[in-house]
Each structure stands twice: as structure tokens, then as C-alpha cells.
Amino acid sequence: MKTAPTEKLQKVLARSGHGSRRELEAKISAGRVRVNGKVAHLGERIGPGADIRIDGHRVEVKTEEEVPCRVIVYHKPEGELVTRKDPEGRPTVYSSLPYLNNSRWVAIGRLDINTSGLLLFTTDGELANRLMHPKYEVxxxxxxxxxxxxxxxxxxxxxxxxxxxxxxxxxxxxxxxxxxxxxxxxxxxxxxxxxxxxxxxxxxxxxxxxxxxxxxxGEQLLPKGLVQGGWMDLDLKEVNYLRTLAELPKLESAPVITPEDRERQLKRARRSNKERRRS
CATH class of the missing domain: 3.30.2350.10 (Pseudouridine synthase)
Structure with a gap:
């Protein structure tokens, strides 16, 4: 009789949109994660149907097939923090990103508050973790x-x-x-x-x-015409390039990003930037 496959807890949580591996490892080390009623430990492996809770809230576990790998490039302005919440109320990058239903953006690396430019975000926690790891030398x-x-x-x-x-x-x-x-x-x-x-x-x-x-x-440039505070989806070829860097299997399909979609996203970014300057 075959035993059910297991996966590392951090990988499952990252894929389900609860942060990067680093963030999740900190939560596990702090005792904030429980599996089947017991405090979890780093490196713990879990199988299908496990009851996982973070700070008492049950986690909806998602399989790889259920989580589409979406990646966007964001033009970060100076003055924004790469954090979800700031105790001092300063602006964060996450307030400018597109809304996700039943998923979460994970930053691929960081930029300090006084640095601007290219930031990548993804719904795939494993992709983010690998691209940030020194082993892959991006x-x-x-x-x-x-x-x-x-x-x-x-x-x-x-x-x-x-x-x-x-x-x-x-x-x-x-x-x-x-x-x-x-x-x-x-x-x-x-x-x-x-x-x-x-x-x-x-x-x-x-x-x-x-x-x-x-x-x-890597080879992903800050797109020309993408104003500060604007974001743009990467297409299948660009996403698969990043997955190749991270030694992950290529996607066979993804939502189609047409030149018209790109132009709409660039126009929306320019419009939002003008409104931000006026306010």
C-alpha cells in the first residue's frame, strides 16, 4: 500500500499565499503555526488533509494545480516600504498592487525605502523563495x-x-x-x-x-514606459524564463497577455501616477 505524498510545511504555506519562505520560517520558529493541534517545527512534512493553523486561523491548503503562477513587475518609487503594514503609517508597495482573490502577492527580494526601480511579485511562494536564494545567483x-x-x-x-x-x-x-x-x-x-x-x-x-x-x-528589465507606482503582468515566455532560472518546470499555459493588455496596464499606471502627484 502506497503512503500519501508529503511536502515541507513551509513550501505548502508559501504556495498557498501566506508569505515567503523566510517569513513563514520565522512564524514557525515563533510557535505561531500548528499542525493537527500541535506546534509545528521547521522542516516538518505534512500530508493531504492536514489541519494547519496560523495564529489560530485555519489555512486553506492549495495544490500546485490550484495556484496559477502569476508574476508582475512593479516600478517602486522612493518612499515606499516593501512590507505589508508599517506601524508608522508610511506607504507600502502592497497598496499599489492589483487585488487577488484567494491568493497573495509575495515580493521576490526587497528594495529599501530610498531605492526605486524594478520589483517582481508573484503568487508562487516557491518561485519567490528560489529566486531570492543565493544558490541560484540571480x-x-x-x-x-x-x-x-x-x-x-x-x-x-x-x-x-x-x-x-x-x-x-x-x-x-x-x-x-x-x-x-x-x-x-x-x-x-x-x-x-x-x-x-x-x-x-x-x-x-x-x-x-x-x-x-x-x-x-536576470534578463528581466524595468520596462520602458512603466511609470513609478505602476505594475505590468509578465507573459508566459517571461514567467517561464524566471522559472528556468529557479530550476522549476515550465508552465504549459497561462493567462494570455496581449500587446493591448500591456498598453492598457501602462496607460492605467500613467493615469494613477498623475492622480498621485495631484493629491
Missing amino acids: EREYAVRVFGEVNDAIIQRLRQGVMLEDGKANFLKVKRQGGEGLNRWFHVSLTEGRNRQVRRMWESQGLLVNRLIRIRM
Whole structure:
């Protein structure tokens, strides 16, 4: 007699839209998750029909077939936090995202409050978890405006690696992009996502970053024409590219995103941006 297949608790919860693996692991470690009446533990495996509760609320478990993998790209403005709620009442990215029925957006990585640019969100917690994991080495590219004199020796050190309080870090590439006076633009890329890493690397050389914009993750660029505060769906080809990066099986079908759909989403974003500026 075959035993029913089991899956790790964190994976099931992530797929069912209850946050990223990291967020869920913190909830489990804090004793906030119960399985069949008992406090859950990290790495616990569960089978079909398990009674799972977070903070006493029952979780509606969903199978892989029940959760469509949707991915959107969001143009984050400066001043927004990548968190669901802020105790100080500051704006968060989630208030600008499209409504989901019986699912939840999970951010693929983060940007600090003073950084703008490309953010990816997905309904697939496993996809988000893998793309954030250092193992998959997803390259991120930033446009950086630096205040101060940047010579070739500094660029060489940033490429070779500088020592930060949490270990050595280096840029894969550093390219000059012009500028005026002591304000100069550079494009830099790296595969890590440590907290404020790009800023701290430049600061280690006595320089100040006064603008920071993420413009690429893997091969996914910040779309031209997508204004700050706007979002746009990725099509099947783009979603499958990300799934390939994460070593997940490709989707055979997905909601069709036509050029007309894209144009409508871009127009809606521009309209919302104008309304935000007026208010």
C-alpha cells in the first residue's frame, strides 16, 4: 500500500499565499503555526488533509494545480516600504498592487525605502523563495548616482571585493555612465541581496550614493514606459524564463497577455501616477 505524498510545511504555506519562505520560517520558529493541534517545527512534512493553523486561523491548503503562477513587475518609487503594514503609517508597495482573490502577492527580494526601480511579485511562494536564494545567483543591476571623486583604483577595488561588516562583497561589473561635476552615474551588477549592500560598498570608499535604481533582475528589465507606482503582468515566455532560472518546470499555459493588455496596464499606471502627484 502506497503512503500519501508529503511536502515541507513551509513550501505548502508559501504556495498557498501566506508569505515567503523566510517569513513563514520565522512564524514557525515563533510557535505561531500548528499542525493537527500541535506546534509545528521547521522542516516538518505534512500530508493531504492536514489541519494547519496560523495564529489560530485555519489555512486553506492549495495544490500546485490550484495556484496559477502569476508574476508582475512593479516600478517602486522612493518612499515606499516593501512590507505589508508599517506601524508608522508610511506607504507600502502592497497598496499599489492589483487585488487577488484567494491568493497573495509575495515580493521576490526587497528594495529599501530610498531605492526605486524594478520589483517582481508573484503568487508562487516557491518561485519567490528560489529566486531570492543565493544558490541560484540571480544577477541584479542597478543605476547608481555617486557623489564624490571616483578614480580607477576605487572601481578596481569594488570589482575585486571590499570588506563590509557582514563579509567581503564585490560587484561583477562597474560601468561609468556619465554625469556632471561630482555627481556621476554608474551601472553596477551583483548576485547578492544583502541589506543596503550597494550603498555600503560605495560608502566603504568614502563616497555617497544619492540615487539608486534597480533596472534589471536576470534578463528581466524595468520596462520602458512603466511609470513609478505602476505594475505590468509578465507573459508566459517571461514567467517561464524566471522559472528556468529557479530550476522549476515550465508552465504549459497561462493567462494570455496581449500587446493591448500591456498598453492598457501602462496607460492605467500613467493615469494613477498623475492622480498621485495631484493629491
